[in-house]
Amino acid sequence: MSLLWVDKYRPKDLSTLDYHTQQAQELKNLVEHGDFPHLLVYGPSGAGKKTRIMCILKELFGTGVERLKSENITVTTPSNKKVEIMTINSNYHIEINPSDAGIYDRVVVMDLIKKIAQSQQIAITNNQREFKVVVLTEVDNLTKDAQHALRRTMEKYSRNCRLILCATSLSPIIPAIQSRCLPIRVPAPTIEEISTIISKICKKEDTAIPATLIEKISKSVNGNLRRAILICEACKVENNLQPNRELPEPDWKVFIKQTATIITHRQSIENIMVVREHLYELLASGIPPEIIFKELITALVLKCDKQIIPQVLQEASTYEYRMWQGNKHIVHMEAFVVKFMCLYQRHLKDLLKDF
Amino acid sequence: MQAFLKMGKLGEPSASPSTSGAPKKKTKNLPWVEKYRPKTVEDVVEQREAVSVLQQCILGADLPNLLFYGPPGTGKTSTILAAARQLFGDLYKERILELNASDERGIQVIREKIKTFSQLTANSSRADGKLCPALKIVILDEADAMTHAAQAALRRTMEKETKTTRFCLLCNYVSRIIEPLTSRCTKFRFKPLNQSFVLERLQEICQVEDVLINDDILNVLVKESGGDMRRAITALQSCANLKGKGSHITLENVYEVLTVVPSKWVNSFWDLCKKPSDIKEIIQFIDDLEQQAYPIQKVYEHLNDFLMDSENIDDRLKSEIGEKLAESSFRSSCGRGDFTNLLDFAVHTQEILTEPLERRRMQALENAKFTTILGLS
Numbered sequence: 001m002s003l004l005w006v007d008k009y010r011p012k013d014l015s016t017l018d019y020h021t022q023q024a025q026e027l028k029n030l031v032e033h034g035d036f037p038h039l040l041v042y043g044p045s046g047a048g049k050k051t052r053i054m055c056i057l058k059e060l061f062g063t064g065v066e067r068l069k070s071e072n073i074t075v076t077t078p079s080n081k082k083v084e085i086m087t088i089n090s091n092y093h094i095e096i097n098p099s100d101a102g103i104y105d106r107v108v109v110m111d112l113i114k115k116i117a118q119s120q121q122i123a124i125t126n127n128q129r130e131f132k133v134v135v136l137t138e139v140d141n142l143t144k145d146a147q148h149a150l151r152r153t154m155e156k157y158s159r160n161c162r163l164i165l166c167a168t169s170l171s172p173i174i175p176a177i178q179s180r181c182l183p184i185r186v187p188a189p190t191i192e193e194i195s196t197i198i199s200k201i202c203k204k205e206d207t208a209i210p211a212t213l214i215e216k217i218s219k220s221v222n223g224n225l226r227r228a229i230l231i232c233e234a235c236k237v238e239n240n241l242q243p244n245r246e247l248p249e250p251d252w253k254v255f256i257k258q259t260a261t262i263i264t265h266r267q268s269i270e271n272i273m274v275v276r277e278h279l280y281e282l283l284a285s286g287i288p289p290e291i292i293f294k295e296l297i298t299a300l301v302l303k304c305d306k307q308i309i310p311q312v313l314q315e316a317s318t319y320e321y322r323m324w325q326g327n328k329h330i331v332h333m334e335a336f337v338v339k340f341m342c343l344y345q346r347h348l349k350d351l352l353k354d355f
Numbered sequence: 356m357q358a359f360l361k362m363g364k365l366g367e368p369s370a371s372p373s374t375s376g377a378p379k380k381k382t383k384n385l386p387w388v389e390k391y392r393p394k395t396v397e398d399v400v401e402q403r404e405a406v407s408v409l410q411q412c413i414l415g416a417d418l419p420n421l422l423f424y425g426p427p428g429t430g431k432t433s434t435i436l437a438a439a440r441q442l443f444g445d446l447y448k449e450r451i452l453e454l455n456a457s458d459e460r461g462i463q464v465i466r467e468k469i470k471t472f473s474q475l476t477a478n479s480s481r482a483d484g485k486l487c488p489a490l491k492i493v494i495l496d497e498a499d500a501m502t503h504a505a506q507a508a509l510r511r512t513m514e515k516e517t518k519t520t521r522f523c524l525l526c527n528y529v530s531r532i533i534e535p536l537t538s539r540c541t542k543f544r545f546k547p548l549n550q551s552f553v554l555e556r557l558q559e560i561c562q563v564e565d566v567l568i569n570d571d572i573l574n575v576l577v578k579e580s581g582g583d584m585r586r587a588i589t590a591l592q593s594c595a596n597l598k599g600k601g602s603h604i605t606l607e608n609v610y611e612v613l614t615v616v617p618s619k620w621v622n623s624f625w626d627l628c629k630k631p632s633d634i635k636e637i638i639q640f641i642d643d644l645e646q647q648a649y650p651i652q653k654v655y656e657h658l659n660d661f662l663m664d665s666e667n668i669d670d671r672l673k674s675e676i677g678e679k680l681a682e683s684s685f686r687s688s689c690g691r692g693d694f695t696n697l698l699d700f701a702v703h704t705q706e707i708l709t710e711p712l713e714r715r716r717m718q719a720l721e722n723a724k725f726t727t728i729l730g731l732s
């Protein structure tokens with residue numbers, strides 16, 4: 001079986017991480033010190049948070065953490081509803097994305113940590129740590145309720161359980177949690193760093209790739225290293241490594257731009273229906289709502305007259321805020337689209353009036 | 356203060372009645388905030404009023420019900436714990452009940468616990484034969500997180516147990532505590548700590564723990580902790596652990612552990628907001644900011660400082676921008692809308708600063724009249 005390059009060349013140790021090397025060294029010191037705190041690892045997607053976390057785990061527990069199994073666990077809510085959630089675990093750690101459980105994230109978080117903390121280490125070997133690690137991903141999606149629960153749980157079980165929290169943005173994370181963790185910022189790698197990494201990979205793959213193409217790829221991915229490596233491999237597979245070749249833009253990005261064009265092209269019920277289909281499709285293919293909002297707004301704003309931009313953004317922010325308050329994302333996205341169409345149409349009419 | 360530091364380090368019993376009853380084996384891994392907690396009320400810095408009243412209480416061997424309020428890390432918990440230690444000596448662990456108001460769901464649980472606790476008998480002498488007050492103290496942390504109904508229920512509990520039990524409520528915002536409760540307590544406000552006190556304390560810790568840090572960097576750490584001693588001590592310990600023994604803590608370390616946004620980023624953003632910049636430029640900037648993963652809430656805090664300090668912005672405009680800033684920052688904390696909210700803030704600030712007020716008023720009126728009906732075509 002041939003691994004994708006992104007997986008094949010993923011660094012496995014803190015000492016082999018290619019960038020933010022000073023930070024990697026400091027994380028090593030932290031592990032050595034023995035008194036390991038809860039961590040809050042944050043940064044944009046594709047910047048390498050997950051890789052770094054796996055390296056930390058390996059530094060803590062050794063190669064045992066690489067023997068991963070995936071397992072579904074079932075948690076029973078107080079109202080006797082059963083929630084199933086996927087986990088990835090080793091003998092030393094368990095990883096879940098609590099927001100998979102939707103509004104039941106609180107129950108899942110509490111239940112899981114309690115279980116872990118109460119289960120004693122089974123395989124006793126020497127230099128065993130006294131704790132297991134729970135990795136929670138996308139904690140910026142946790143409900144406030146779950147965050148408050150988490151805060152209490154993390155103090156209560158701090159003896160034999162450490163948390164590594166992973167997030168894109170710190171904004172929605174309550175101060176009480178932030179202050180109980182050591183923050184680890186993982187900024188996106190620079191264009192030069194990305195270039196160095198992909199040229200290294202290409203060398204190992206015996207792939208001759210022109211420096212200009214490397215640079216072009218690195219510049220096109222907006223700091224997302226994962227994407228850069230994927231594109232690079234795709235170019236290789238297509239057998240097209242011409243320096244002036246076109247680089248693929250993510251399908252969903254293209255699709256959102258098309259959606260924006262539909263919206264500004266004509267403001268009508270029919271078009272609203274078309275846009276609805278688009279939004280459904282985007283959500284169904286797992287594009288996070290905030291990304292859809294961000295790309296859509298960017299595309300729309302660039303098509304707007306400067307005069308109406310403030311109001312458009314005011315509305316965008318209002319509808320997005322409501323979206324996070326409610327649970328049905330699509331409703332608020334649609335509402336925003338309709339509102340936008342109205343503003344846009346009125347502005348066009350105003351312009352015509354002046355003639 | 357020097358005495359407590361030494362004692363804290365070695366964990367030795369001393370001649371003073373403030374002997375620590377804490378287990379000694381774990382001192383190595385004890386977080387510094389615990390290790391360097393004041394052992395006596397005299398060790399508490401800054402909070403003069405509370406300290407002097409408590410000193411009187413310790414002499415008189417009695418306590419009123421207390422309410423301590425103020426920002427985090429200013430010594431509320433430490434003060435009452437130290438007082439309890441001095442009142443009860445070795446017995447202090449048995450004589451206090453620490454409850455976290457937001458800990459247990461519902462007042463029922465809290466009341467049960469308090470009831471059981473206050474029915475325990477408290478002797479008026481200690482194991483060593485010294486006298487101590489026949490009292491117990493219930494410490495209710497985060498009292499402002501309790502609902503008003505729960506607070507009302509607590510009031511009855513407080514009255515019932517007055518003979519044997521004193522209450523000490525701790526909270527950040529006194530305005531969230533109902534009047535019948537506040538009126539039953541002696542209130543003390545805990546001020547954010549003066550930077551010089553925090554600095555002094557940290558310097559002492561650095562000495563004892565062999566931490567290498569230059570004074571100007573330590574000063575930054577103190578400043579960025581904003582008068583919160585817990586934050587300052589935790590940050591210092593994190594930096595020290597990241598560095599390992601023998602290397603100096605750098606400015607970057609301090610910035611990272613306290614999630615500081617370098618001022619050049621905030622400066623550039625504020626500049627973009629103040630002039631009629633191109634929307635593309637602003638979008639690009641926010642993108643870059645997100646790539647760097649700097650916490651956006653910190654950006655808002657800085658912006659607020661800039662706004663307050665700018666002398667060439669009219670007060671009325673300032674208040675308009677301030678309102679928008681509050682809205683954007685609040686909305687950011689409620690979901691994952693950093694991008695939209697920051698862009699919205701930038702564009703509005705720009706509009707407020709560059710468009711004449713009259714025109715914006717007219718526009719607002721127009722917008723208010725406008726209803727969302729799509730003219731179908």
Ligand SMILES: Nc1ncnc2c1ncn2[C@@H]1O[C@H](COP(=O)(O)OP(=O)(O)O)[C@@H](O)[C@H]1O
Nearest residue numbers: 388391392399400428429430431432433584585
């Ligand atoms: N006024 C103070 N004097 C001395 N140390 C303090 C003071 N305030 C806070 N500290 C230190 O900060 C830490 C947290 O203080 P704490 O009393 O728990 O704060 P809070 O006001 O949040 O209850 C303690 O470890 C203590 O060492």
Ligand SMILES: [Mg+2]
Nearest residue numbers: 431432496525
């Ligand atoms: Mg406290």
